[in-house]
Amino acid sequence: xxxxxxxxxxxxxxxxxxxxxxxxxxxxxxxxxxxxxxxxxxxxxxxxxxxxxxxxxxxxxxxxxxxxxxxxxxxxxxxxxxxxxxxxxxxxxxxxxxxxxxxxxxxxxxxxxxxxxxxxxxxxxxxxxxxxxxxxxxxxxxxxxxxxxxxxxxxxxxxxxxxxxxxxxxxxxxxxxxxxxxxxxxxxxxxxxxxxxxxxxxxxxxxxxxxxxxxxxxxxxxxxxxxxxxxxxxxxxxxxxxxxxxxxxxxxxxxxxxxxxxxxxxxxxxxxxxxxxxxxxxxxxxxxxxxxxxxxxxxxxxxxxxxxxxxxxxxxxxxxxxxxxxxxxxxxxxxxxxxxxxxxxxxxxxxxxxxxxxxxxxxxxxxxxxxxxxxxxxxxxxxxxxxxxxxxxxxxxxxxxxxxxxxxxxxxxxxxxxxxxxxxxxxxxxxxxxxxxxxxxxxxxxxxxxxxxxxxxxxxxxxxxxxxxxxxxxxxxxxxxxxxxxxxxxxxxxxxx
Numbered sequence: 001x002x003x004x005x006x007x008x009x010x011x012x013x014x015x016x017x018x019x020x021x022x023x024x025x026x027x028x029x030x031x032x033x034x035x036x037x038x039x040x041x042x043x044x045x046x047x048x049x050x051x052x053x054x055x056x057x058x059x060x061x062x063x064x065x066x067x068x069x070x071x072x073x074x075x076x077x078x079x080x081x082x083x084x085x086x087x088x089x090x091x092x093x094x095x096x097x098x099x100x101x102x103x104x105x106x107x108x109x110x111x112x113x114x115x116x117x118x119x120x121x122x123x124x125x126x127x128x129x130x131x132x133x134x135x136x137x138x139x140x141x142x143x144x145x146x147x148x149x150x151x152x153x154x155x156x157x158x159x160x161x162x163x164x165x166x167x168x169x170x171x172x173x174x175x176x177x178x179x180x181x182x183x184x185x186x187x188x189x190x191x192x193x194x195x196x197x198x199x200x201x202x203x204x205x206x207x208x209x210x211x212x213x214x215x216x217x218x219x220x221x222x223x224x225x226x227x228x229x230x231x232x233x234x235x236x237x238x239x240x241x242x243x244x245x246x247x248x249x250x251x252x253x254x255x256x257x258x259x260x261x262x263x264x265x266x267x268x269x270x271x272x273x274x275x276x277x278x279x280x281x282x283x284x285x286x287x288x289x290x291x292x293x294x295x296x297x298x299x300x301x302x303x304x305x306x307x308x309x310x311x312x313x314x315x316x317x318x319x320x321x322x323x324x325x326x327x328x329x330x331x332x333x334x335x336x337x338x339x340x341x342x343x344x345x346x347x348x349x350x351x352x353x354x355x356x357x358x359x360x361x362x363x364x365x366x367x368x369x370x371x372x373x374x375x376x377x378x379x380x381x382x383x384x385x386x387x388x389x390x391x392x393x394x395x396x397x398x399x400x401x402x403x404x405x406x407x408x409x410x411x412x413x414x415x416x417x418x419x420x421x422x423x424x425x426x427x428x429x430x431x432x433x434x435x436x437x438x439x440x441x442x443x444x445x446x447x448x449x450x451x452x453x454x455x456x457x458x459x460x461x462x463x464x465x466x467x468x469x470x471x472x473x474x475x476x477x478x479x480x481x482x483x484x485x486x487x488x489x490x491x492x493x494x495x496x497x
Contacts, residue, residue, distance in 0.1 A: 008084055011037055011044045012155045016163045016307065021277040022270075022294070026302040029293065031274075031310045032160070035282060039080045039104075040073075041312035042156075046180050047077030049151025050140045051085065065090060065137040069121070069128040071237050072101030073312055074142050074178070079108035090137065092127040094120065097236055099319045120230070121240030122223055129222075142178045144221065144245035152184025160185065160307065161192060171300065173199045173260075173293040174309040175238045175285055176209070179247025181309065186255035197257040201292030203233035204261030208243055209251060215243035234264035234321065235288045237311065258296075266291040268322055271314065283317045286310035328492065370428035374436070377413065378446040384474035385410035388433055388444045391417055394491040395455040396443045401489045402458070408471070408478040415442070448474030459486035 004010055014036040023029035034042035054060035065088040068078055075091035082089040089110040093102065096117040105112050113131070115124045125143070132139035142148055160172065172189060176182045186198045202209055208227045216224045223242035230241040243251075250256055271287025274280045282290075286309075293308040300306065317323060330338065338345050377386050385403070389396035391414045403410050413420070413429070420426030434440045437451055445452040447470045452458055461467035463486070471478055 006084055007038050008048055008081060011048050013159060016160075017280065019278055022273060022290070024294070024297045027297045027300060028303070028305040029297065030305070030307045031280065031286075031290065032307060033280070033282075034309065034311050035313035037077075039076050040315065041077065042181055042309070043070075043073040043312075044077040044080065045151050045155055046074055046142060046148045046178065047081045050142065050145050050147045051078070051081050051087075053145075053147035053150070054138060054140070060087070060138045062086070063088075065135065066140060067092070067128050067131050067137040068140045068142055069093070069124040070142070071097045071121075071177070071240075072105075072316060073237055075105045075110065075112070076101065076108070078140065079105045079110040083109050090131060092124040092131070094124050098317055101316055120226060122226060122242055125223070142180065143240075145180075146246075148178055148180030149184035149187070149246050149249075152181050153188050154184075156181060157185040157188035157192075161188070164193075164305065164307070167193045167195045168305055169193060169196045169307055170304040171197045171199055171293075171296060171306045172309075173201065173289055173296060173306060175201045175235070175289050175292075175311065176244070176247045177237045177240070177285075177311075179244040179250060181311075183246045183250040183253075183255065186250050187253075190255055198255055199258050199260060199292065199296055200256050201260050201262050201289050202239050203231075203235055203288070204263050205231050206233050206239050207259075207261055208239060209247065209256070210259040210261060215248060221245060235262075235267055235284050236317070236320070237283075237285050238288065260292040260295055262288045262291045262295070264288075270294070271317075271322060274310075275314065280310070281314040282310045283312045283314050284320070284322050285312065286314075367428040367431070370425065370432045373425075374429060374432045377411065378451075379449045380411075381475075383409075383411040384448045384476050385471075386446045387412050388429065388442060389414050390442050393442055398486075398489045398491065399443055399445065399455045399458055402462075402484075402486045405484050405486075405489070406478045406482045408476060447471060447476070455490075459490075462486055 014032060014034050016030050016032050019029045019031060037044035051060065051066070060066070063086070066078060066082055067090045068074060069092045071093065075093065078091070079089055090113060091105055091110050092113045092115055094117050095114040102112045113127065115127050128139055131137060160169070172185065174182055174185070182200060189196045189198060200209060206229060208229045211229045213228060215227055218224045226241040227243060233239065267284050267288035269287065270290045271282055271284055274282055274287060274290060289310065290308050293306050297304070297306060314322070339347070377383070385408060387396065387399060387410055389412050400412070415426035415429055420429065430442070433444050437444060439454065441454050443455055445454070445458050450470055452461060458467065468480070
């Protein structure tokens with residue numbers, strides 16, 4: 001394995017994999033796994049290309065904020081690149097894009113500004129333009145930036161040629177979002193592998209390329225309005241409501257040999273079949289592109305070699321309709337498997353644990369140090385809210401989330417952390433808590449010296465209004481207007497479906 005100087009050096013060189021169970025007889029069907037890029041999509045290449053080109057050309061300076069409109073994958077790639085290079089990033093994104101994409105970008109340090117779904121792709125694009133103009137931010141302009149296409153010409157296309165030497169690739173199949181992959185790869189294939197036909201897929205109900213109707217643009221070359229053939233569709237990342245300049249360049253430049261319309265149901269089905277029959281985890285766009293490749297295979301000559309681009313990973317779609325019929329709980333078959341052996345079952349109550357207290361009186365001997373510690377921290381006026389917790393306890397994290405939601409500062413004493421391991425100090429503290437409260441569970445919470453109880457006790461007091469006077473008396477600062485239902489913060493497996 002190579003050792004890399006930064007995560008950015010791991011972008012590209014993604015594998016090509018032959019399909020077996022899904023490949024029609026007599027067709028050599030391959031997929032290129034762009035999910036193998038460090039942030040899980042083909043857009044990592046774009047992000048690196050546009051940022052480093054702007055740096056070289058002096059259009060992006062140290063500390064300048066970067067802004068872009070994206071359905072998610074470009075924003076995630078940019079968030080990675082900007083985090084590594086030290087640029088603040090603001091992403092504009094339509095509100096109907098998957099929630100996990102927002103969370104990933106925010107986790108990487110980006111700010112995500114949502115735009116109304118009704119404004120479609122042009123809305124998030126215009127918001128990015130507004131922000132760039134108002135604040136002097138660098139707008140990467142992924143839909144028309146030549147650096148987007150160039151990075152694919154220099155990397156993706158070269159990798160494909162190396163994987164299919166001697167011009168033995170008959171068809172290259174791709175979708176289009178920005179048009180960067182399409183234009184960059186197609187421009188190289190047309191000169192260095194002229195035998196290879198370029199096939200572009202788009203939703204069958206949104207034939208904006210296949211219609212032949214040109215995109216209306218303003219004096220700056222930006223889309224003036226939505227393309228007349230645009231309709232809402234299932235394939236996030238594909239076919240915005242306008243023809244990107246890079247995609248239009250490829251079309252007008254004669255780089256596209258054919259366009260195939262793909263049904264949304266076929267895209268979903270093929271994404272699932274890729275997972276269950278080939279062990280390849282891709283998103284809706286990957287399923288859609290493969291659906292186009294299989295449609296092409298019906299008319300391709302026997303012995304043809306087809307390469308299909310799989311743009312990203314299925315993890316980008318967990319909150320979408322792609323996963324709506326995938327249950328969180330055990331189904332009937334799984335329950336039957338569980339019941340086929342006697343142990344470790346949810347439907348059988350485990351035997352009670354033996355009492356480990358071996359003292360004659362039944363009283364727990366309190367370690368003086370632990371007793372003094374508990375008394376000191378629970379009566380501190382500087383930190384009136386104290387939680388005795390475990391780092392990996394889900395109920396402790398539910399309480400943490402609650403405190404965060406209402407803006408309440410607190411002290412967490414994580415008894416299983418390294419700080420409390422020496423001499424089993426954390427264990428002694430738990431004995432003290434159990435003796436004083438009569439409760440052996442964790443977390444245990446105190447406010448202003450008053451014992452509150454565990455996580456659900458905390459939530460009950462908040463809901464019935466008895467917690468707030470205790471916080472006020474302890475002079476704790478929090479959001480008094482927040483009416484959150486704290487029970488929504490409990491672990492998901494506790495919520496009945």
